[in-house]
Each structure stands twice: as structure tokens, then as C-alpha cells.
Amino acid sequence: MHKLGKVLVAALAVAVFSGTAYGYSTVSSLDGITREDVIESPDPGERPADGSLDILLVGRDSRTDDNGNPLSPEMLRELRVGANGDDLTDTLIVLRIPNGQKAVKAFSIPRDSWVAEPGTKDKTKINGIFGHAKFASASAQREAGKTDKAEIDKVAITAARKATLKAVEDLTGVKIDHFAEVNLQSFYDISKAVGGVEVCLNRATKDRKSGADFPAGKQTIQGADALAFVRQREDLPRSDLDRVRRQQVFLAGLAKQVLSAGTLANPARVSELIDAVKRSVVLDGSWDLFDFVRQMQGVSGGGIAFDTIPVVNPDYRYNPKQPTATAVQVDPAQVRAFAASLIGAQPTTPQAPPAGPKVDVVNASGKDGLAARVSDVLAEKGFGKGEMTAEAGRRTSVVRFSDASGPATEIAKLLGGLETQKADSVAAGHVQVVLGQVYKGPGVSAGGGAAGVRTDQPITSDDTGCIN
Incomplete structure (x- = not known):
């Protein structure tokens, strides 16, 4: 949804106006764009330390404009959204521009990715970190005696933007150099300004929540239809992963x-x-657009490739007390390796933890090779390899232990939130993993271990093809 705005920045990132005299005069007219001190200003002329200029594009599910003013009832109706929206970041994309190269790599982070919350020991969905940090900052300011609502909101939103940026850096290992944010209305405005965008769908689809109602085949969309296109999650085979693809x-x-x-x-x-x-677009205060356009001269639309971070389990049941609650499980080590590969660098990821107990894996799923793949996944996490056996079909999965529940609990989380169970039949110093027919965690398919679950090919401007 906020994608569009991102595109706007993407347009800049692609040197939309690529250094022509007309382009420079156009960029100069952006002097009035909203700025926010989200990133510490680098030294003039400094090249990114990690070998790539990295831009975080954020799309907020906000029913306000960039000045914090509520959108009018008429605009809310046009956008097909209600007046009450959560302060969520529904879109997170990192643009990686390698030093001295013209190829731009962009990758998405699914909004429900289960990540560590900066400054805490908690884990949460990455799209909620903005709202959590905003609320915490506003509460702290009020407790300190501040009463000016506008000032409280301004400081709180800055804190929220910084927390979101920090969460992305922690997950990806990427040092973000610049920041851009858009909201619902900015996406609407920008999509209309360019005269719409052509897309192609494999089949007709309809979703009342987002207002999506599209036929199969090629079509040009803009405004409220464009917003619905990038917001739709219902009636899509892979839910949020298909929305990311959209x-x-x-x-x-x-x-x-x-x-x-x-x-x-x-x-x-x-x-x-x-x-x-x-x-409608907010940029960080240190972004020199003239210098950026000079850097990006020669990049074409086809020079941008869009991808998605590797996913461990797209249907992760993170809370046993709420079995219907799901998130997208990701492995920071996999994500860092993926992000680093986009510029040809080695991943800056922590070493594997010390060897844990041996893990015996029982394949009761009927799927060939599953026990070996899951054993490899756990070995990458520092657990020792035990026996691999097969048994008659079993529907559900379980992690069994005899003497210590701690390692079993950790393994259960790594494999997608499985049930744990004490069992005297498990040898001392071992943990037993029994994989059932409905197992969907890491290793479920070939390539689902260190590489994560990646079923899509990168998208470029030259060839988007038809999608769900």
C-alpha cells in the first residue's frame, strides 16, 4: 500500500531524472519535502562501510497525513479504509545499491516477520514495532510532565521510526544509510500522478476488507484500486507472501x-x-538528493530487481496459548547471508552457538528425506546429530525430552512452535523430534534449511509477469 510512495523514492533511487538539466531543476523543487532526523548524519563524501548504499522504504498503515492531521472522511471513503487504523508498518523494503555499480537490488521483509524487539528481550511481529515504540515514547514523555500533544506525538513518531530502522538493521545485518516513509494517501496520490501502473493477475480475485475486485489478465490501476491491489491479503493462496509479491x-x-x-x-x-x-513522503534529514541523482545516473527501470528475504515457516504458531495466532518465522543468520549476497560480501553473522544435546529425529510424516533435512537445520544451530529413524504415520509433531526441558523448548521454537513432552524413553543428553504429516517448519522441502523457504524468482521492471 505504501509501496507507491516507496516507488517514488525508488524513482529517485533509480535516478528518475537522471542528471539532465531538467532533472536537476526538478529535484531542486523537492526542497520542501518533509525531513526527519532518523539517521545520524555521515561524514561528507563518506562511502558506506558495508560496500552498499542502503535505503529503507517504509509504508505506514496510517490514517493521517505526514503532519499528523487526520484524513478527511471523504478521503477515507475514497481510500476504502476506516477511520481507526493501527500504527503499523505494512511495507518494509531495503534498496541495496552496491558501490560503483548500477544494479539496484531491493528486498522485502514480510510484515508479520517474527523478530527481536530492539531494546528488549521480547520477540514480536516487525510491523508492530513502530506502534510499540511510539506508545512507549509518548507514555515516558507524559510521565516526565510533558503536556503538549503535538510535541509528544512528534517525538514519539521519531522514536518509532528509529526503532523500526533498528529492527531492520538487527535482522538483516545491513547498516541503513537513508530512510523514506509514505502513508496511505501518498500511495494514492503518487499512483494517480504517474497515470497508473499495468499489472497482470493469474485469476480474478475479490476481497471486501481491502476493497480489491480485479479481473484476470492485464490491467492498469491507480488511486484506490492501486491501494487495494497492494493491500489485499484475503483470497490469495499465500496470504502475506503473495501480498509482498503484489x-x-x-x-x-x-x-x-x-x-x-x-x-x-x-x-x-x-x-x-x-x-x-x-x-506525503518523509525522508531522513541527511539525504542529499542532488548527490544521489549524480550517483544513480545510468540506472534504468530494468536495473532494479525485487526479492524477498528467506522464510523459515510462513505459518509459525508462536504462542501455544493462542494456537490460531500466526507469524512468519525467519532466521536472522539466513537473512543476513541473503542480504550480504546481494553485494557479494560475506555475511556479518554471529558464530553458531556451542554444541547442544544430540537430537534424534523420527520421520512419521511419510515425506522422503525430511528427517535428514531437519537434522541438518538443527546442526546448523549447534545441536548434535543423533539417530534418524522412521515410523508409522502420525499427524502431529512433538519434541520429547527426559532430563532437561530447556533445549527441547528451544528446538520446538526453531521448528515452528511445536509441542514439547516429557518422555522417559528418550536417552539422557538427547532430545527426540517426531515429525508428523502436518509439519510445516524448517526443512519441510529441499532447500528449506539454510536457504530458507524461497519459491519466487526476483522481479524486474522488464519482466513482472502475471501473479496471484
Whole structure:
């Protein structure tokens, strides 16, 4: 949803106006864009230490404008959303621009990714960190005696942006150099400013929650329809993972549209696009757009590839007391390795923990090779390899222990939130994992271990194809 705005930044990131005299005059008109001190200013001329210029694009599920003013009832109806929205980050994309190269790599972080919350020992969905930090900051300010609501909100939102950025850095191992944020209305405005984006669907789909109602095949969408397209989760086979794919396809199409001769040669359309950006996009205070355009000269729409971080389990049951509550399980080590591979660097990831107890794996699922794959996954986490056996079909999975529940609990979490059970039949110093027919955790398919679950090919502006 906020993708569009991101695209706007993507347009900048792609040097939409690529250094022409007209382009520089256009960029100069962005002087009035909203700025926020989210990132410490680097030394002038400093090259990114990790070998890549990294930009975090954030899309907020906010029913306010960039100044914090509530959207009008008329605009809320046009956007097909209610007045009460959570302060969530529904879109998180990192743009990686390797030093001295023209290829731009972008990767999405699913909004329900289960991650460590900065500054705490807790874990949560990454899209909720913004709201948690905002609430904590506002509460602390009130306790300190502050009463000016506008000032409290301003400080709290800055804290929320910083917390979100820190969570992304902790998960990916990427040092973020620049920050851009858009909200619901900015996506709406920008998509209309470029005259819409062409997308293609494999089948017709409809979802009352987002307002999505699309036929199969190619179609050009903008405004409220574009917003519904990138917000839809219901009636999609893979729910949030398909929504991420939708956002990537739309962004790729947007980049192509912005870079097309029809857009750049139309002063009225360019002016409308710039006005939409100034109304609704927030950038970090240290971002020198002129310098950025100079760096990005020569990058084309087809030079951007959109991908998604590896996923361990897209249906992770993280709370045994709420068995229907799900998140997207990710492994920071896998994610860091993936992010580093985009610029050819070695991942900066911690060493594996000391060897834990031996784990015996029983394959009761009927799926060939599952025990070996799960054993490999656990070995990567420092657990010793035990026996691998098979037994008659069993529906559910369980982690059994005899003498110490701690390692069993950790293993159960690593494998997607399995049940644990004390069993005297398990040898001392061992943990037994029994894999049932409905097991969906790490190792469920070939390549689902260190590489995570990655079933999609990267999307580029040159070839988006039809999607769900």
C-alpha cells in the first residue's frame, strides 16, 4: 500500500531524472519535502562501510497525513479504509545499491516477520514495532510532565521510526544509510500522478476488507484500486507472501512507468508527481538528493530487481496459548547471508552457538528425506546429530525430552512452535523430534534449511509477469 510512495523514492533511487538539466531543476523543487532526523548524519563524501548504499522504504498503515492531521472522511471513503487504523508498518523494503555499480537490488521483509524487539528481550511481529515504540515514547514523555500533544506525538513518531530502522538493521545485518516513509494517501496520490501502473493477475480475485475486485489478465490501476491491489491479503493462496509479491510487481511497474518517455516528457505529469511527493513522503534529514541523482545516473527501470528475504515457516504458531495466532518465522543468520549476497560480501553473522544435546529425529510424516533435512537445520544451530529413524504415520509433531526441558523448548521454537513432552524413553543428553504429516517448519522441502523457504524468482521492471 505504501509501496507507491516507496516507488517514488525508488524513482529517485533509480535516478528518475537522471542528471539532465531538467532533472536537476526538478529535484531542486523537492526542497520542501518533509525531513526527519532518523539517521545520524555521515561524514561528507563518506562511502558506506558495508560496500552498499542502503535505503529503507517504509509504508505506514496510517490514517493521517505526514503532519499528523487526520484524513478527511471523504478521503477515507475514497481510500476504502476506516477511520481507526493501527500504527503499523505494512511495507518494509531495503534498496541495496552496491558501490560503483548500477544494479539496484531491493528486498522485502514480510510484515508479520517474527523478530527481536530492539531494546528488549521480547520477540514480536516487525510491523508492530513502530506502534510499540511510539506508545512507549509518548507514555515516558507524559510521565516526565510533558503536556503538549503535538510535541509528544512528534517525538514519539521519531522514536518509532528509529526503532523500526533498528529492527531492520538487527535482522538483516545491513547498516541503513537513508530512510523514506509514505502513508496511505501518498500511495494514492503518487499512483494517480504517474497515470497508473499495468499489472497482470493469474485469476480474478475479490476481497471486501481491502476493497480489491480485479479481473484476470492485464490491467492498469491507480488511486484506490492501486491501494487495494497492494493491500489485499484475503483470497490469495499465500496470504502475506503473495501480498509482498503484489507490492514488488507494482513497484517494478511504477519504476518502469516513471522512467518511461511518456512520463518524463510530460511536464504536467512530472509536476503532479513532484507535488504528490512533497505532500506525503518523509525522508531522513541527511539525504542529499542532488548527490544521489549524480550517483544513480545510468540506472534504468530494468536495473532494479525485487526479492524477498528467506522464510523459515510462513505459518509459525508462536504462542501455544493462542494456537490460531500466526507469524512468519525467519532466521536472522539466513537473512543476513541473503542480504550480504546481494553485494557479494560475506555475511556479518554471529558464530553458531556451542554444541547442544544430540537430537534424534523420527520421520512419521511419510515425506522422503525430511528427517535428514531437519537434522541438518538443527546442526546448523549447534545441536548434535543423533539417530534418524522412521515410523508409522502420525499427524502431529512433538519434541520429547527426559532430563532437561530447556533445549527441547528451544528446538520446538526453531521448528515452528511445536509441542514439547516429557518422555522417559528418550536417552539422557538427547532430545527426540517426531515429525508428523502436518509439519510445516524448517526443512519441510529441499532447500528449506539454510536457504530458507524461497519459491519466487526476483522481479524486474522488464519482466513482472502475471501473479496471484
